Amino acid sequence: MKRGLDVLTTGPLATVQDLGRPGHAALGVGVSGAADPVSLRLANRAAGNPDGAAAIEVTLGGLRVRCRGGLFAAVTGAPAPLLAGGRPEAPYSVFHLPDGADLRMGTPPAGLRSYLAVRGGIAVPPVRPPAPGDVELRAIPGPRADWFVPGALGTLFTAAYTVTSDIDRVGTRLDRPALTRAERGELPSEGTVTGALQVPPSGRPVLFLADHPLTGGYPVIAVVASADIGRAAQARPGRRLRFRPHPAPHLGKDP
Numbered sequence: 568m569k570r571g572l573d574v575l576t577t578g579p580l581a582t583v584q585d586l587g588r589p590g591h592a593a594l595g596v597g598v599s600g601a602a603d604p605v606s607l608r609l610a611n612r613a614a615g616n617p618d619g620a621a622a623i624e625v626t627l628g629g630l631r632v633r634c635r636g637g638l639f640a641a642v643t644g645a646p647a648p649l650l651a652g653g654r655p656e657a658p659y660s661v662f663h664l665p666d667g668a669d670l671r672m673g674t675p676p677a678g679l680r681s682y683l684a685v686r687g688g689i690a691v692p693p694v695r696p697p698a699p700g701d702v703e704l705r706a707i708p709g710p711r712a713d714w715f716v717p718g719a720l721g722t723l724f725t726a727a728y729t730v731t732s733d734i735d736r737v738g739t740r741l742d743r744p745a746l747t748r749a750e751r752g753e754l755p756s757e758g759t760v761t762g763a764l765q766v767p768p769s770g771r772p773v774l775f776l777a778d779h780p781l782t783g784g785y786p787v788i789a790v791v792a793s794a795d796i797g798r799a800a801q802a803r804p805g806r807r808l809r810f811r812p813h814p815a816p817h818l819g820k821d822p
Contacts (some may be wrong), residue, residue: 570636572685575669578623578629580805583691586619597725602680606644610684613641613661620688625681626805628674632683639686642648645678702802704795705813709764710757711786714750722746723764723789727807728772736778738765739799741808745770746788756782762791762799764810774808776800 571618574581586607587600601607601624608618623630628647634797642649642658648707649656652668658681664670675681712720746766759765763775765785776799791799802808 569605570634570638570687572632572634572638572670572689574635575633577626577647578627578672579628579803581630582624583621584624584687585621585775588591588804597727599727601682603644603682604731607684609659610641610643610682611688613659614639614658614684614686616684616686616688620684620790621691622682622684622689625672625683626679627683628672630670630672630681630683632670634666634668637666638664640664640670640683642672642679642681645675647675647681648673651739651785699808701807702798703809703811704790704799706762706764707792709787709789711754712788714748714754714786715766715788716747716749717786719748721745723772723810724785724812727809730802730804730806732804736776736803738776738779739774739802741772741774743771746772748786754784756784757786758788760781762793762796763787764791765788765813775797 583609584601586604587598604626607622607624610622611618611620625647630720639661641661646658649658650671651662656662666735672681672683708720722744723746726744729742729743731742733740748766759775759779759782761777761779763779763783764772765775765783765787766772767785772788776796789810791810799808
């Protein structure tokens with residue numbers, strides 16, 4: 568029997584992560600990888616793997632997997648309650664999952680992300696961006712891209728932006744990295760469209776959705792392709808978005 572894990576539930580967010588892709592910044596490729604690389608290394612060492620082996624990064628618990636063939640596993644990071652085959656197991660320890668047993672991960676009382684490593688690692692093909700679980704959105708530079716420092720568009724088109732809990736039908740507020748403005752003055756209100764990425768003084772962009780205002784006074788650095796708006800609207804808090812350059816005829820527009 569081939570050993571493995573069948574994912575039954577993921578909780579708020581569960582992705583396969585390693586130590587990322589260092590050494591490609593000159594090509595516009597960020598490192599990405601585990602949000603907490605120390606915890607990833609600890610999980611792999613406990614499981615008997617190389618430090619950079621792929622593991623499952625679990626946000627706020629809720630993961631449930633079923634073992635095929637029997638595996639040794641370890642969980643580090645946020646101390647989520649663990650049930651392995653119905654028996655409690657402690658974080659930062661190695662335990663055995665028999666064939667057919669379920670591993671259930673509860674909500675950690677502290678911290679945000681836990682890391683599940685299994686002996687032998689998780690067999691996924693190595694990739695370049697986007698990282699697993701990221702949502703790609705095509706976009707073109709907006710009408711006020713010149714209001715930002717020269718590197719701002721490069722940041723927008725290479726970094727990953729996290730969807731915050733501050734979302735509604737007006738727009739999706741994104742977190743980090745901030746986009747720095749070169750112009751500090753006030754911009755007169757001008758028309759906006761669905762898909763516009765408007766940047767308030769905080770530097771953290773807002774992606775306009777169906778109920779966006781008809782005018783806005785913050786500069787629009789880019790506009791997301793209308794064909795990709797649906798994917799943006801489906802992104803839950805915690806999901807990462809990546810923006811990719813795209814030709815102008817496909818930009819967002821309102822009737």
